[in-house]
Amino acid sequence: MTYKMLVSDLDETFLNDDGTIHEENVQMVKRAVAQGFKFVPNTGRSFESVQEMLKKLDLYNQAGQYVISFNGSAIVENKNNRVIATQDMPISLAKQIFAAGLINDAVDVHIYTLNQLFIYNVSDSDKKYLETRGATYENLRSDDLSFLDTAQPIMKVIFEHPDMQVRHQIHDAVIASVGADQVEATYSSDRYVEFNFKGVDKGTASLLLGEKLGITQDEIMAIGDNNNDLKMIQAAGLGISVANGIPAIKEAADVVTARTNNEGAIAEVLNQFVLMGE
Known part of the structure; x- marks a missing residue:
């Protein structure tokens, strides 16, 4: 299977415990994106709070690159933070x-x-x-x-x-x-x-973004560590838990990484399934 997009939780998944990014994650994301792959942060936080992180990944203010925020309540294109879909709460x-x-x-x-x-x-x-x-x-x-x-x-x-x-x-x-x-x-x-x-979650938003981009469910990978990542992992063609994921996430995942978030788990995934050890 050729995967075209990875939707990734941030805290305790992509980010180290102290909020920094493992350098190997940075380099592997840049290499994958250079090949046309989509790396999409899928976070419970706001899209505005991840702008400094996007700069480190060379995704800041880029057309055709996206962030899913608020557990799926908003999908935003990075160029000018253009909101392309929301589902708000009364x-x-x-x-x-x-x-x-x-x-x-x-x-x-x-x-x-x-x-x-x-x-x-x-x-x-x-x-x-x-x-x-x-x-x-x-x-x-x-x-x-x-x-x-x-x-x-x-x-x-x-x-x-x-x-x-x-x-x-x-x-x-x-x-x-x-x-x-x-x-x-x-x-x-x-x-x-x-x-x-009700009806708003990281998984639904991931599939909606995939549909907008012409990316099928089977071509989407999702990775996370905690309860709010469960529906995302279940929705994706390949659901992945980081090594430090809670038991319910590991059980639901198709793959559990050998690395924790602090060890560059996303780099491991991209190397194995996208870059194929390049």
Whole structure:
């Protein structure tokens, strides 16, 4: 099989734990792209937060190169950050999720609009994590969300807490409030529980981008490490887990890399399936 596109999660997959990029990943991506291959970051984060990374890969402001953001809520062409597809969340639903998930005062909440991140009750650990990812945000001083009525489209709402048990409680509280038929709920980075509008996920967006580019499902590879990558890995022609992936991702994947994210797992994949050891 000739693969034409790799959709790749970023945190704990393409990026090192400290947010940097393994140099072998950089070189292999550049070589693959030079041959006409598509390397598409597929991230829960905003497309604006990955611009410095794109510069290192020579993908910044390039026509015909793309980023999938917000767990699939937006597909963006890198040239002038041209948004080619979005699926936003109703404002009323976002407000309901926000209220239901604030189960204690140690929980912080991210609200992503198309071009801005708002955070309420941001924790110290979250601040440090976001700094390593180059993410900028507006700190909300109040839980009054009336400003959203005139804001840009809402992409997703997520909650941060270091305790997985608390994250499960947040998940259950939100589902009890809004209903499982209204949201896609996932976990990521061992700190977040994320909510997108129902039907929005990394896998659906990957196939949509492939369709727009004339790339079939069988010609798409997907690689990730965590729960919000599951549907992407299941949707692709070849689903791949990095060596540090959680058990559910490894089980769903067709291939598990020998390398972790810190060891250049993407370079391993591109060398094996695209560059064929060149």
